Amino acid sequence: MAIPMLNERKVNTAFAIVAIVLSVVAGLAGIVGTAHMLEGIVEGFFSDYEFGYGQMFGGMVAAIFAGIFGILAAVFTLIVLNQWSSALTDNIQNTKTLLTYLKQKGDSEKQTNLVVLEGHLSGLQLYTWAYWVYLIFYVLALFTGVASFVFSILAIIFLAVYLQSVFTVSKRLEEIKNIMYPLLGVETPMLTYIKSRNIGVFILLVIVTLGIYWWYLLIKLSSEINQYIDADQRLRQVINV
Numbered sequence: 001m002a003i004p005m006l007n008e009r010k011v012n013t014a015f016a017i018v019a020i021v022l023s024v025v026a027g028l029a030g031i032v033g034t035a036h037m038l039e040g041i042v043e044g045f046f047s048d049y050e051f052g053y054g055q056m057f058g059g060m061v062a063a064i065f066a067g068i069f070g071i072l073a074a075v076f077t078l079i080v081l082n083q084w085s086s087a088l089t090d091n092i093q094n095t096k097t098l099l100t101y102l103k104q105k106g107d108s109e110k111q112t113n114l115v116v117l118e119g120h121l122s123g124l125q126l127y128t129w130a131y132w133v134y135l136i137f138y139v140l141a142l143f144t145g146v147a148s149f150v151f152s153i154l155a156i157i158f159l160a161v162y163l164q165s166v167f168t169v170s171k172r173l174e175e176i177k178n179i180m181y182p183l184l185g186v187e188t189p190m191l192t193y194i195k196s197r198n199i200g201v202f203i204l205l206v207i208v209t210l211g212i213y214w215w216y217l218l219i220k221l222s223s224e225i226n227q228y229i230d231a232d233q234r235l236r237q238v239i240n241v
Contacts, residue, residue: 005097005236008090010229011083011222015076020215022073026066033062078135080218084166085126087225088173091232095173095180096121098236102184113183120176124169130162164199170221171196174228177235186238193227195220 096118103114137155141148174194181188205213 005094006090008094008229008233009083009086010226011080011087013219013222013226015083016080016218016222019073019076019080019218022069022076023215026069026073029062029066029069033060033064033066074138077218078138080222081131081162084170084221084225085128085131085162087229088126088166088169089128091229092121092124092169092173094236095177098239099180102239110183117176117180117183120172124172125165126169127162127165130158130165134158134162160199160203163202166221167197167199167202170194170225170228177232181235184239186235188235191228191231193231194224197221 099114099118099121103111134155137151137158141151141155144151171194174191178190202213202217
């Protein structure tokens with residue numbers, strides 16, 4: 001009998017790509033806008049005021065577009081971050097459902113092993129609350145003027161807490177599956193899709209690469225989680241019949 005499972009929602013990697021493209025466009029528009037405004041100020045001060053005003057107006061328009069693209073990039077980024085935890089949470093719940101079903105059918109030794117695995121799964125904690133706190137501070141930073149610096153720092157702190165929980169849970173979940181399937185008699189190669197990551201190293205790489213590593217992570221971790229879920233679903237189907 002098939003075991004009822006949640007419909008696992010995978011991460012939309014296209015959203016990650018869109019977020020990166022919009023971020024690049026926003027950055028370029030911001031540079032162009034700033035350059036035009038500075039040029040307009042210089043031209044207006046030293047020579048032709050009308051030409052200077054035209055340059056400044058063009059710069060302001062470019063800056064407005066930069067802001068719009070930046071907001072859109074942030075929205076798509078936030079969606080991807082939320083999808084990471086949704087995908088992992090669904091997978092954890094489906095695994096618990098599977099183990100509960102198998103405990104009813106297995107012998108005492110297998111039941112003991114499955115109880116141990118359930119304990120490992122219960123110890124996995126995704127700090128989704130940190131994501132929502134990060135989102136609140138991020139929005140406050142956009143609209144609070146002088147206090148935006150403080151809210152930005154707080155947003156970064158809670159984002160780091162959330163990311164570390166995603167790094168830890170995603171890798172640990174894969175490790176648990178590499179123990180679980182052999183115990184259940186399923187012959188399979190080791191699941192090695194998700195890379196081990198540390199928030200300290202992540203922050204360092206983001207700083208060294210001037211933010212480029214953050215864009216890389218959006219796509220890479222999204223792809224790793226999806227690959228893991230695809231492989232896990234195929235293996236789980238061998239049991240869920």
